[in-house]
Amino acid sequence: MNQIVTLDEFIIQRQKDFPFATGELTGLLRDIGLAAKIVNREVNKAGLVNIFGLTHKDNASGERVQKLDIYANERLIGCLKNSGECCGIASEENKTFLPIPSLESKSAKYVVIFDPLDGSSNIDVNVSLGTIFGIYRRVSESGQVVLDDFLQKGNQLVAAGYVLYGTSTMLVYSTGKGVNGFTLDPSIGEFCLSHRNITIPKTGPYYSINQGHFNKFDKPMQKYIHHCADQGLGLRYVGTMVTDVHRTLVKGGIFIYPNTSSHPDGKLRLLYECNPMSFLVEQAGGQAISCKMERILDMKPTELHQRTSVAMGSPMMVDEMKTFLKKAKAMDKIRTA
């Protein structure tokens, strides 16, 4: 029988990769692992208890929030507040960032950014959900955290990861030295190493986009979608970014949420969704860009709830999309001139 490596054991082993590590990041990652188990427990029984359904409140981005989002948000905040290893939090569900004012946390050097529950439109229909997180070193010297501690480029991420509440529950994370995945064994209540050193295939069989928005895409993107179909690629789209990107990481392919006429800057959030997922995709050997062809991780955020268009996945497919869109945009310019 293979030796089981639990998430906690793995995190502690990996601390050696960082010679000056103080154990704070290790502690933070373990706290997130714990929060993931608590959220998982509730997600699993969402169909049983009266926890799902709309709260009739909007989140900071003006979208309808469901009860489980709030539950996940509160759990994550609770675990991180108790940890003493994090001095501030920014969540998709909170309008502004939350400083953690406890005595220990004031000297902590990390801030955590997260989307507590990703894919909330899938809660009521028993389809997989996710949690996304990113960890940064604060940039302010000391005292209470400030906005600039959160408005950092994705290329400054110290660690990022996601939890996928799917047919099994997985936690996938990276500290900038490759990507590893852990599957929750419910019989022992532990995340166990199941996907060592995830590497994205150079190309893949799927494109993943909400094709129902086709009429709202710009012309070059419409042409690219036809091109994907012409190549015989399969279309896969769950509507939970974590799930769609996880499949893309494991099987290869391209995931796109472009700018649309109703979301001219794209729908997905740079800080809570695109940066952490782009960090993981790049760490696995893939690429992540906006539809304006900027590297996602090099974009400078100007506000917490900023949105961006995004395309990420197998390196050859992202490269090909870039070339295709450049050509299509040039032709579009000539046509409209």
Ligand code: AHG
């Ligand atoms: P959230 O539930 O955190 O608001 O995120 C939902 C996101 C993302 O997970 C998914 O890729 C996308 O919204 C789906 O949007 P469409 O329904 O427009 O395809």
Ligand code: MN
């Ligand atoms: Mn989300």
Ligand code: MN
């Ligand atoms: Mn969410």
